[in-house]
Amino acid sequence: MPFTIAIIGRPNVGKSTLFNRLVGQKLALVDDMPGVTRDRREGEAKLHDLHFTIIDTAGLDEGPKGSLTARMQEQTETAIALADALFFVIDARIGLTPADRAFADFARRADKPVLLLANKSEGKHGELGAMESYALGLGDPIQISAEHGEGMGELYDAVSKLVAPTDDEDDEREETDEERAARPIRVAIVGRPNAGKSTLINHLLGEERLLTSPEAGTTRDSIAVEIEWKGRGFRIYDTAGLRRRSRIEEKLEKLSVADALRAVRFAEVVVLMMDAQNRFEEQDLRIADLIEREGRALVIAVNKWDLMEAKPGQISMLRRDADHWLPQVAGAPIVAVSGLMGEGIDRLMQAIVEAYAVWNRRVPTAALNRWFEGAIADNPPPAVSGRRLKLNYITQTKARPPSFVLFCSRADAIPQSYLRYLTNSMRETFELPGTPVRITLREKANPFAHKRKRPN
Incomplete structure (x- = not known):
């Protein structure tokens, strides 16, 4: 110690x-x-x-x-x-x-x-x-x-x-692979003010480590706490509530929001916490979009579920709503929890572990090539201005999040809709739900470009 x-x-x-x-x-x-x-x-x-x-x-x-x-x-x-x-x-x-x-x-x-x-x-x-x-x-x-x-x-x-x-x-001294594997998973809990972020973390800790209050804005700093769940270490960051920029007037709240955004950038998994009675509001969608742009694994926690009237099919409805409102992170895990009562906590922690694993996933090259050939055969890229687009091959450059480089001709002409098709197909084939998937286009060099045209 x-x-x-x-x-x-x-x-x-x-x-x-x-x-x-x-x-x-x-x-x-x-x-x-x-x-x-x-x-x-x-x-x-x-x-x-x-x-x-x-x-x-x-x-x-x-x-x-x-x-x-x-x-x-x-x-x-x-x-x-x-x-x-x-x-x-x-x-x-x-x-x-x-x-x-x-x-x-x-x-x-x-x-x-x-x-x-x-x-x-x-x-x-x-x-x-x-x-x-x-x-x-x-x-x-x-x-x-x-x-x-x-x-x-x-x-x-x-x-x-x-x-x-x-x-x-x-x-x-350089860190060994074993030491990296033993490091705690960095998790940021974010959401609108008064969504119950601190209450949830207090329940995980089993003590009132973080101050809670019915008044929105109690949390100001991004506070990190260490917990262990089923033998796995986690470093969890509680953050200030994120409101729309137009509503942020005080200097202190601006500092708190900046601190929360910094916690997102340093996290590996981000839990977006929503109020069950006011879920998928505009600010929730903005926060989810920020998490995707930062390339972090996303888990959605719908808190205060104990206040909802029990009806059949509610969890399925949550899944449909999430995929409808957040297509850019389709399949992101969504868990109904009650931070106050401790309901759904184990499911949430398991979802964090699984999202972290997906975020670190590498696709075998052979499997990637087979998928790529099949995806192009099923839905060839469209012709643009009467000229055919040629997609040569794809390779994974890194994980955290899974990132790929697609070699092609005329990279600037490939429609975004076709890239979305490839991304969604890749998510489904290689089981990459919820995590951001990056595809970068790179034009393959023309081996004959250096040769001059012969005179007539």
Whole structure:
């Protein structure tokens, strides 16, 4: 188990900025508005030759029992319990506040090593605030600027007393095939706001790891959690709800949506979650189209199925609706679930595993050639401007998703309708339901093009 450090402090002192600095990526949303971070987020931090797990937390704040604020603090308390040490962050430009003093007592009661970080220490104002922090009784403050990277050397010196250095040669070692196979499947859960994404993941985990609320927009960051199902590892990303662009007005929501889209691009399988009572709305179709364009395997989860009146043939109707509205990913697995009641969870996880396998599928060359000859014989390409189109051969260039190159004459003249025919035929023949299939056209070089015409 790697050494774990939790970043704690009151809202808007720069905890997420420090988190991003240490993991080397902009994983956590950062904004001037307090309270942007709600769920706890984990990442792999690196300070020169020090490697450790870092946890970003919601700002320590008080609220009525059962409120969103109170549950945010519960997430922070859980992070503190999991951590081996704490970064207690204050805003040096503002100086100490009553909240800082109260939460310093909270940090002391955790009975774990605490490093006091005076963030935003650049300039004269930061110096004064850092001096004030001695009054907290948490030792010498480490003056840093998470935004500008100042004070990282001093932070390294303090952390090195807690974490043993590691050999960087291990990081440069190439991954073996066995290690790749053992890696968890990266799954992003996306959908419109309040579709039940966080509730579903909490049920998978068996705990309230992610904050949920009837109010749309509770999730802001794309939070990654690790789970295991039937011996297989999964890294599941909960994302902010995706609304139509015209309805997104606040800067923070724009950042949340951008974070969700980034999660889709880094995922291998994307679960599009819909509300059973309002399924296949325009925004659902737009999200599915985005997933297809990004080349990710798609699984459709129709949530809140427990609220639907039981009628015969409803699942078959879902299948027909999916193929009607999403012909570009025909055959994509569709599963009726209830994240709240835990219904259909095993079927959903099995669908994710199967979609991942299809996404990685390679078609044997001999079988591909036999199919290609048969497909052309059954439905030859049309003549364009009185000239016949010649399709020479096809080959698979890669998987993830299955991608093919079709060598032909006059690539720009082949109609899209004929490419759709080939794609659908390939899906049916080689059992590639739901996954994007890429066919790239390439003109075969004319071996006689370099020869000049003979004079008459």
